[in-house]
Amino acid sequence: xxxQVVNLCKxxxxxxxxxxxxxxxxxxxxxxxxxPSGSGKTTLLRIIAGLExxxxxxxxxxxxDVTRAGIRERGVGxxxxxxxxxRHLTVFENxxxxxxxxxxxxxxSKVVIAEKVGKLLALIRLEDLAKRLPHQLxxxxxxxxxxxxxxxxxxxxxxxxxxxGALDAKVRQELRRWLRRLxxxxxxxxxxxxxxxxEALEVADQVVVINHGTIEQQGTPEEIYHSPxxxxxxxxxxxxxxxxxxxxxxxxxxxxxxVTAPAGWSASEEHAVAYVRPHDITLxxxxxxxxxxxxxxxxxxxxxxxRIDLERSSxxxxxxxxxxxxxxxxxxxQQGDTVYFSFQRYHIYxxxxxxxxxxxxxx
Amino acid sequence: MGLFTRIHPANLIxxxxxxxxxxxxPAWVRVALVTAGLLVIGLFLIVPLVAVFINALRDGLGxxxxxxxxxxxxxxxxxxxxxxxxxxxxxxxxxVAAAWCIGKFEFRGKRLLVTLIDLPFSVSPVVSGLVYxxxxxxxxxxxxxxxxxxxxxxxxxxGIVLATTFVTFPFVARELLPVxxxxxxxxEEAAIMLGARGFTTFWRITLPKxxxxxxxxxxxxxxxxxxxxxxxxxxxxxxxxxxxxxxxxIEILYNDYQTAAAFAVASLLALLALVTLAIKSWxxxxxxxxxxxxxxxxxxxxxxxxx
Numbered sequence: 256x257x258x259q260v261v262n263l264c265k266x267x268x269x270x271x272x273x274x275x276x277x278x279x280x281x282x283x284x285x286x287x288x289x290x291p292s293g294s295g296k297t298t299l300l301r302i303i304a305g306l307e308x309x310x311x312x313x314x315x316x317x318x319x320d321v322t323r324a325g326i327r328e329r330g331v332g333x334x335x336x337x338x339x340x341x342r343h344l345t346v347f348e349n350x351x352x353x354x355x356x357x358x359x360x361x362x363x364s365k366v367v368i369a370e371k372v373g374k375l376l377a378l379i380r381l382e383d384l385a386k387r388l389p390h391q392l393x394x395x396x397x398x399x400x401x402x403x404x405x406x407x408x409x410x411x412x413x414x415x416x417x418x419x420g421a422l423d424a425k426v427r428q429e430l431r432r433w434l435r436r437l438x439x440x441x442x443x444x445x446x447x448x449x450x451x452x453x454e455a456l457e458v459a460d461q462v463v464v465i466n467h468g469t470i471e472q473q474g475t476p477e478e479i480y481h482s483p484x485x486x487x488x489x490x491x492x493x494x495x496x497x498x499x500x501x502x503x504x505x506x507x508x509x510x511x512x513x514v515t516a517p518a519g520w521s522a523s524e525e526h527a528v529a530y531v532r533p534h535d536i537t538l539x540x541x542x543x544x545x546x547x548x549x550x551x552x553x554x555x556x557x558x559x560x561x562r563i564d565l566e567r568s569s570x571x572x573x574x575x576x577x578x579x580x581x582x583x584x585x586x587x588x589q590q591g592d593t594v595y596f597s598f599q600r601y602h603i604y605x606x607x608x609x610x611x612x613x614x615x616x617x618x
Numbered sequence: 619m620g621l622f623t624r625i626h627p628a629n630l631i632x633x634x635x636x637x638x639x640x641x642x643x644p645a646w647v648r649v650a651l652v653t654a655g656l657l658v659i660g661l662f663l664i665v666p667l668v669a670v671f672i673n674a675l676r677d678g679l680g681x682x683x684x685x686x687x688x689x690x691x692x693x694x695x696x697x698x699x700x701x702x703x704x705x706x707x708x709x710x711x712x713x714v715a716a717a718w719c720i721g722k723f724e725f726r727g728k729r730l731l732v733t734l735i736d737l738p739f740s741v742s743p744v745v746s747g748l749v750y751x752x753x754x755x756x757x758x759x760x761x762x763x764x765x766x767x768x769x770x771x772x773x774x775x776x777g778i779v780l781a782t783t784f785v786t787f788p789f790v791a792r793e794l795l796p797v798x799x800x801x802x803x804x805x806e807e808a809a810i811m812l813g814a815r816g817f818t819t820f821w822r823i824t825l826p827k828x829x830x831x832x833x834x835x836x837x838x839x840x841x842x843x844x845x846x847x848x849x850x851x852x853x854x855x856x857x858x859x860x861x862x863x864x865x866x867x868i869e870i871l872y873n874d875y876q877t878a879a880a881f882a883v884a885s886l887l888a889l890l891a892l893v894t895l896a897i898k899s900w901x902x903x904x905x906x907x908x909x910x911x912x913x914x915x916x917x918x919x920x921x922x923x924x925x
Contacts (some may be wrong), residue, residue: 277737284742304811306807326810326811327810327813327815331811332811333807333808333811335807335808338805339804339805339807339808340805340808341808342805342827343807343827352812352814352822353813353814354817355817356813356814356822357813387804404808404812405811405812407812408812408813515664609765
């Protein structure tokens, strides 16, 4: 079932949580809504579920307007951030709940319910724990029960609010992959909310980046990561260094680097910012064209890439670089050494007054 | 012994709170405070209770038995039970509805409602009794109309029930409200997302969560309904054998210089109170047990076929 959101608005007192959002989620896709906390992504999800009412705009499921429809008529499954398992019911009873509360006419028989719950328990690999109460389960197990409970009523759409937010890193990794596989098997249109960009990029087919209640960018993980549409997206999806410069006469000058300004920019002088990811910075022992001098302040050698903290000699700006381990050995860097850095890749954005608010400061 | 008393509390406390040792007071302070506490409890709680039973049995078991089986005493007991039997269920239904509505929803006038629920706590029972007399009494606002239709409220059972209900109004709601508020809305939302209707959600999800708080509130409400004196005294008219509840009957006996009989009936009320307290402790113990069970790994068979 496809989901369509048209010009949706929702305010909480004075704050616009969702601000004229329009979005189409194709049938069978797995979409991530990602953004910082307070960006309105959870509100958007809750409006789609029917748990919140929009102030204006429409929600369409399979082209049908459900904006004013009750929760029960939507056929939407929801997985809550803190699982919201029924604490006084066993795992079995939790999963069976949605089937048991159906009106007598459509309620399956006890045998059918037991069979169905059994299948779901097998799916989440918790057959042995059917009689446990929620508090006797680990976080990851609870999350799986919450998912099975939502799937038991065969929703046409599955919505997940920060599904892995409360789990530790390793369990989160496993569950992410498991969710991905599950989705590939079941093909139920799914939307999950997360503040973790890595999670969004790894799990989803489509990523929507939300900030201040508006959509910054929508696209595949690859598009979002490699061609961020706005400074915010750039900053949000991974660490980034920000360099201030200016554009004049068709050229952008960022420090020692002068490049042709992207087409369509005004010829008049304008402030600009360049966004450079740490792994797009190259380090040399000797100066070259377009390089700037910097001093190594710290070296973090744990992990596949070596992280080097630099301080630019001209203005003491702090810069983070990541270089491959072999390169690090070649350079034989020490704390206090002077190095020369340049950029392999960068994105330049004009710094307009309205952009200053959304452009993140610092590194 | 000395070894045990010193090691045992330390073992209990130190892992969770290493600062406890630093906040230990010298021995004489501890002894003095504990003694003072015990003295106060003994003087104001234990001694009066014991005195009730001693005085009740002062003239022997025969007098005691006669006092509590006298027709007036029996009718007073009966009236007290009926009054509580009406007031407590009424307040239970009201308390659950109020706590549910205040704890789970946002609406205009919520604060006012909470304040109104607390009103019976802050108003003197005598005043609330008087209000009913002024409303329903023969000289009251509705008096002529009630007389014309031959409806008796004041100096009759309805007045006593009304006064008792008013005074015991807040107990269930007050006990439930914090439990309702702290248990959050997520499970209810989850139930609704799974297709449950409002009543099903309340019955199967909300009520089990607040079960212990509800029972506790009912018990407190009941204890107060048994013992209410002031408001009932104003509206009852003290008609012996008709509109006297147990507390009123005790007062009458006492004023008639039938001290032993008064204390005998009082001991009945004290016994009711003790039983109530015992049930309350038992429930607290059960609730505690349920909470401990939440931590342990043992578990009951799935409900449905559980006894």
